[in-house]
Amino acid sequence: MAVIELRGVSKCYGNGPATVPQLDLEIRDGEFMVLVGPSGCGKSTILRMIAGLESISAGDLLIGGHRANDLPPRDRDIAMVFQNYALYPHMSVFENMAFGLRVRDFPKLGIERRVRDAAATLGLSELLERKPGQLSGGQCQRVALGRAMVRDPQVFLFDEPLSNLDAELRVQMRGVIHRLHRQLGTTSVYVTHDQVEAMTLGSRIAILDRGVLQQVGTPLELYNDP
Ligand code: ADP
Numbered sequence: 001m002a003v004i005e006l007r008g009v010s011k012c013y014g015n016g017p018a019t020v021p022q023l024d025l026e027i028r029d030g031e032f033m034v035l036v037g038p039s040g041c042g043k044s045t046i047l048r049m050i051a052g053l054e055s056i057s058a059g060d061l062l063i064g065g066h067r068a069n070d071l072p073p074r075d076r077d078i079a080m081v082f083q084n085y086a087l088y089p090h091m092s093v094f095e096n097m098a099f100g101l102r103v104r105d106f107p108k109l110g111i112e113r114r115v116r117d118a119a120a121t122l123g124l125s126e127l128l129e130r131k132p133g134q135l136s137g138g139q140c141q142r143v144a145l146g147r148a149m150v151r152d153p154q155v156f157l158f159d160e161p162l163s164n165l166d167a168e169l170r171v172q173m174r175g176v177i178h179r180l181h182r183q184l185g186t187t188s189v190y191v192t193h194d195q196v197e198a199m200t201l202g203s204r205i206a207i208l209d210r211g212v213l214q215q216v217g218t219p220l221e222l223y224n225d226p
């Protein structure tokens with residue numbers, strides 16, 4: 001079953017040519033779909049339309065089989081991880097991770113338990129009282145992951161989450177994300193311009209060029225039919 005479906009989805013910024021012309025794409029239950037392509041090809045735009053952070057110019061977005069073009073972001077059971085972490089600098093690690101649950105009126109005890117569980121999984125237990133300014137880039141990205149995890153959403157969206165990390169940390173965090181997906185099985189859409197990242201993380205990969213889908217398949221299928 002498709003958890004997310006894009007049917008003839010287009011995006012135009014202003015009056016120029018479409019950034020994304022007529023995209024058809026299905027994200028299936030439990031898969032880890034990687035959108036890969038050069039910088040500026042529209043990957044982030046596609047993710048932001050799925051999240052509801054960017055309007056859709058034409059076509060339909062379906063979430064769980066229902067048309068969701070105009071559904072407010074907060075009403076989508078989706079959590080997004082950004083390249084620049086997007087943490088609140090004045091809040092502690094705990095408060096940053098709890099925020100998405102607080103604004104949804106989740107019970108206090110449940111928030112505490114979820115944040116502590118996620119922090120333990122991500123090796124953040126000792127850092128819960130710190131502010132983002134006192135953390136390394138890798139630690140910030142773990143907090144951003146934790147903030148998405150505690151929501152236990154139907155879908156994770158990742159927008160180049162490792163691009164600001166050095167090579168060693170990138171490999172390490174790739175492992176963390178891979179393990180999380182194996183454990184949780186949460187349907188994921190992951191955007192990157194890094195082909196190695198795409199091949200190692202993706203259960204399926206969609207290759208994009210200028211907003212147009214070139215190929216979709218498992219890493220093995222793409223490897224055998226380059
Ligand atoms: P990618 O994620 O693949 O790097 P983006 O989706 O960020 O690509 O951008 C695709 C194209 O759309 C780029 O040419 C970018 O400059 C343009 N673009 C992205 N966001 C906006 C915006 N808010 N307004 C105008 N143009 C935008």
Ligand code: ADP
Nearest residue numbers: 013039040043044045048054082083084159160
């Ligand atoms: P990313 O690679 O994560 O998409 P960008 O630097 O391309 O980062 O974009 C950062 C932010 O600026 C995004 O919210 C994007 O939508 C917006 N943006 C990108 N290109 C443009 C543009 N040409 N005009 C206005 N906003 C843009």
